Amino acid sequence: xxxxxxxxxxxxxxxxxxxxxxxxxxxxxxxxxxxxxxxxxxxxxxxxxxxxxxxxxxxxxxxxxxxxxxxxxxxxxxxxxxxxxxxxxxxxxxxxxxxxxxxxxxxxxxxxxxxxxxxxxxxxxxxxxxxxxxxxxxxxxxxxxxxxxxxxxxxxxxxxxxxxxxxxxxxxxxxxxxxxxxxxxxxxxxxxxxxxxxxxxxxxxxxxxxxxxxxxxxxxxxxxxxxxxxxxxxxxxxxxxxxxxxxxxxxxxxxxxxxxxxxxxxxxxxxxxxxxxxxxxxxxxxxxx
Amino acid sequence: xxxxxxxxxxxxxxxxxxxxxxxxxxxxxxxxxxxxxxxxxxxxxxxxxxxxxxxxxxxxxxxxxxxxxxxxxxxxxxxxxxxxxxxxxxxxxxxxxxxxxxxxxxxxxxxxxxxxxxxxxxxxxxxxxxxxxxxxxxxxxxxxxxxxxxxxxxxxxxxxxxxxxxxxxxxxxxxxxxxxxxxxxxxxxxxxxxxxxxxxxxxxxxxxxxxxxxxxxxxxxxxxxxxxxxxxxxxxxxxxxxxxxxxxxxxxxxxxxxxxxxxxxxxxxxxxxxxxxxxxxxxxxxxxxxxxxxxxxxxxxxxxxxxx
Numbered sequence: 095x096x097x098x099x100x101x102x103x104x105x106x107x108x109x110x111x112x113x114x115x116x117x118x119x120x121x122x123x124x125x126x127x128x129x130x131x132x133x134x135x136x137x138x139x140x141x142x143x144x145x146x147x148x149x150x151x152x153x154x155x156x157x158x159x160x161x162x163x164x165x166x167x168x169x170x171x172x173x174x175x176x177x178x179x180x181x182x183x184x185x186x187x188x189x190x191x192x193x194x195x196x197x198x199x200x201x202x203x204x205x206x207x208x209x210x211x212x213x214x215x216x217x218x219x220x221x222x223x224x225x226x227x228x229x230x231x232x233x234x235x236x237x238x239x240x241x242x243x244x245x246x247x248x249x250x251x252x253x254x255x256x257x258x259x260x261x262x263x264x265x266x267x268x269x270x271x272x273x274x275x276x277x278x279x280x281x282x283x284x285x286x287x288x289x290x291x292x293x294x295x296x297x298x299x300x301x302x303x304x305x306x307x308x309x310x311x312x313x314x315x316x317x318x319x320x321x322x323x324x325x326x327x328x329x330x331x332x333x334x335x336x337x338x339x340x341x342x343x344x345x346x347x348x349x350x351x352x353x354x355x356x357x358x359x360x361x362x363x364x365x366x367x368x369x370x371x372x373x374x375x376x377x378x379x380x381x382x383x
Numbered sequence: 384x385x386x387x388x389x390x391x392x393x394x395x396x397x398x399x400x401x402x403x404x405x406x407x408x409x410x411x412x413x414x415x416x417x418x419x420x421x422x423x424x425x426x427x428x429x430x431x432x433x434x435x436x437x438x439x440x441x442x443x444x445x446x447x448x449x450x451x452x453x454x455x456x457x458x459x460x461x462x463x464x465x466x467x468x469x470x471x472x473x474x475x476x477x478x479x480x481x482x483x484x485x486x487x488x489x490x491x492x493x494x495x496x497x498x499x500x501x502x503x504x505x506x507x508x509x510x511x512x513x514x515x516x517x518x519x520x521x522x523x524x525x526x527x528x529x530x531x532x533x534x535x536x537x538x539x540x541x542x543x544x545x546x547x548x549x550x551x552x553x554x555x556x557x558x559x560x561x562x563x564x565x566x567x568x569x570x571x572x573x574x575x576x577x578x579x580x581x582x583x584x585x586x587x588x589x590x591x592x593x594x595x596x597x598x599x600x601x602x603x604x605x606x607x608x609x610x611x612x613x614x615x616x617x618x619x620x621x622x623x624x625x626x627x628x629x630x631x632x633x634x635x636x637x638x639x640x641x642x643x644x645x646x647x648x649x650x651x652x653x654x655x656x657x658x659x660x661x662x663x664x665x666x667x668x669x670x671x672x673x674x675x676x677x678x679x680x681x682x683x684x685x686x687x688x689x690x691x
Contacts (some may be wrong), residue, residue, distance in 0.1 A: 095551055097519040104512060105503045119515060119552075125548035128584075128619060132512055132547075132611070140510035172506040176465025176478045177437035227443035256442070265500050318445035 104313040108136050117222060137145070140168040143178035143192045148216040151209060159204040166192070179371070180224065187215040211267035213273070215311065215322075220322045222313040225356040228255035240379060247348065250379070253340025254374045257315035260333055262308040268324055316370050328357040335371065399445035399493050399602060402458055403670035404481060406662055409652070413449050415659035421456045427677050430668055431492065433460040433649050440481045450489065450536035460603070460649070461486065465507065468527030468541065469500035470516045470645055475527070479521035479534030486535055493647065494602055495572045496539040497533060498560060499658035513544050516552035516559040523565075525555075527566035539664050540602045541573040545622035555596035555618065556587070564600050573643075574605040576628070580620045591633055598643040606636050606653035625654035628665060636669070640676040648673060 103115030113129050138306050146162040147151050152160040171184045190210045199205045232252055240247045245351045272278075311320045325333065328350035335346040347359045366372050403424070409418075416432075424430070432453055439450060453459070466478060486494065498510040514520040524541075533537055541562060554562075564571055571595065582589040608626030612619035628650070636648065648669045652662055 095517045095519060095570075097470065097513065097515070097517065097523050100520075100550070101500060101503050103508070105508075108508050108512075109506070121549040121551065128548040130623060131619070132508075132510055135510035136508045137437060143509075151450050172507055174505055174507055175440075176467060176507050177440045178437060178473070178509055223443040224384060224444050224446070246649070269426075295626050315444065 102300060104132075108133050109169075137165060137168060137251050139178060140173060140181065141165060141348070142166075143173075144180045144185065147180070147182045147220050148213050150216050150271050151185075151213045153274045153290060154206075154212050154270075155209060160252050163189070163205075180220065184211075186210055186217060189213055201383045204276070208264070208270065209266055211263040212271055213267065214261060215263060215271045218259045218311070218313050218319050219322065222257045222315050225257040225315065226258070228370065230371055230373040231255065232367065232368075232374040232377055233372045234367055236374060236376060237367075243379070247380070248344040249342050250374055251340050251342055252336060253338065254333065254336050254373045255373045257313070257320070258333075258371055259313045260330070261311045261313065263311060265307070265309050268309050268322075272322075314369060314371050316337075321369065326354075328354045329362060332359075332362065340373070345353070390530060397566065399458075399628065399647045400645070400663045401426045401429055402431045402492065403673055404648045404650060404666045405431035405433055405458075405460065406666055407649065407651050407653065408432040408434045408450075409656055410449070411656055412659040412662070413453075418453060425555055427645055427673065429458065431647065432461050433493075436482055436485060437465045438462045439485055447665040454489050458492040459489055460495065461489070461491040461646070462542075463494075464511065465501060465509075465522075466500040466527070466531055467500050467502035467507075468494045468496055469498065469512075470502065470527070471502040471518065471612060472527050472530055474502055474525075475530050476534070477532060482531075486537065493540065494537055495542060495603060496528075497544065498541045498563060499544050502533070511544055513546060513550065514559075515550045516554050516556060518553060518639040521554075521562060522560060524563050525566045528569050529675040531573060532567065532569065538569055540570040541575050542572040542574050542605065544581075545574075545577040546585050547619060547621075549585050555592075555595075556581075557592055561596065561600065571600045572603040573601055573639060574607070575639055576605065576607040576609055576632050577622060578635075579629075579635055579663045580609055580634050581620050583617075583620050590638060593635075593639055593642055596643075601643045601646055604636065604638060604639060604643070604646050604648045605651055606632055606648060608632075623654060624651050633668070633672070638674055641679075645673055645677045 103119065106115050107129055111133065113126055116129060117123065120129075141161055141164045144162065144167065145157075148160075153292060155163065167182070167185055167188050170188060173181050179358045191208065192209060193199075193205050196205065218317050232272045237247050240250060311322055312325050312326045312329075312333060313320055315321070331353055332350040335341050335349045343363075347363075350357050350359060350362070390484055405411075415482055422430075434450065439447060441447060461482070463482065464474070466482075469668070498514065500514060501508050501510060501512055514524060516584050528539065528541060530620055542561065542564065543556060546556075552559075563569070578589050578592060582592070599600075606628050607622070607624045608628050609620045609632075610623040611617050611625055640646070640648075649660060650665045650669055652665075
């Protein structure tokens, strides 16, 4: 007996619930309903992974509602790799499309446009948690070394470390996400800056300009814990310059100062060093010596 | 086939000979494990930990760091659940590359996978799907094992599945697994709970099954808890790993050890996770069976020496 027709029929059953194709392969017709063990296992594994990867999303929508939505997502986007780590990459976009196309959501689904941003925040947090470890962290010692070598450290090319992610979300969603994460009300979460893993104003920076239509959230990982905070408008410009391949620090500082001439660059830079956010390839400077 | 490039199954057994009973590593137990004094133990009763390899497919971060801290004091077993050895080998290279990278860093004592399929048509079904026991499926499984072993540069053990119903087959499961092992050069991981469940669900004779497995192929044993199906009750047992190990499974473990001799035994628990101390109690029970098995083996060896 060839293997492929069996696998094809089994796959159809797993994807659709139609077990008729498996009749030819089951010895006992009465046992065919037992096939549900495999289909249930498939969905449970995927839905459990989505629950783990989008915890605030689940908390916001409620467990049953989330599971119903997650099940539909699994139908549209089954996992492709042989692991569920990081499963749900398309979940935020799926939610966005799903909400947009539903005229009247069924009662079993608690849907809100906020769910999309909460999903994006959950996933950004997860990606930061699992990102590569930094091996070239810019430290105060390295700055001192550059200065002692007669260099203008503001000309050093630095970039954001792999765990740093910048994410734009609708105003207010980030506070709601933190409130969900910390079991606080939104008002409490705005005032609370001492929650482990969630540093909101650790360098005295203010939240983004209220006139903007979006908030920019920065995630990063330090000492194994993911941190998150809102960025002010000059901070966003500074960080954006350092994304990707990076740039000279001076360029990043200038970008921030162009938006706010009295912006305290040194304060932000100290916070970046303290939080191990920046990377520098010292080999380049060692060579120059 | 490149199986001759790797140590024989017998050598794989030697690699794990110092191991006693192990536990599946759970994130909620990390603090307990790290706080536990590391005991100097004799050969055959060393505590070890098994992880699902794919859970560590991450670029960096605390998950890998925790595993590094465990590895400092304990042997590890990498137990793959997403390799789909039985089908869809085209997707394997990237998967194997990640397994290989983890093996290079952590140097696990044991490496295992399942004699099942889980990928088809670009989808990963995130569960262990059974293969029909046919020549075509056997050939596909052997090719998958060979690719996996070639990719990681180590021999592996493959685990018998839990069966909930019977599919068309051309041979029984011991024949299927033993032949896969013979052709690919892999060893076998005998999951006693899977076997017990299969015996209850499909009516096979578990002891007869074990008698068909050559001891020199067996490199590891798993035991776990199961639950009755919520609808069908005791007529369909589910491999839940969510309950204490049942009495008949302990009895079948004892019988398996009498046939295979001392082998690393893993206590699996993946849901409804109890406190670490409770799992250590189950681990101590498993170790007790291993100790008695070792005493018996030593006695028999001494008797044979004297007879000579």
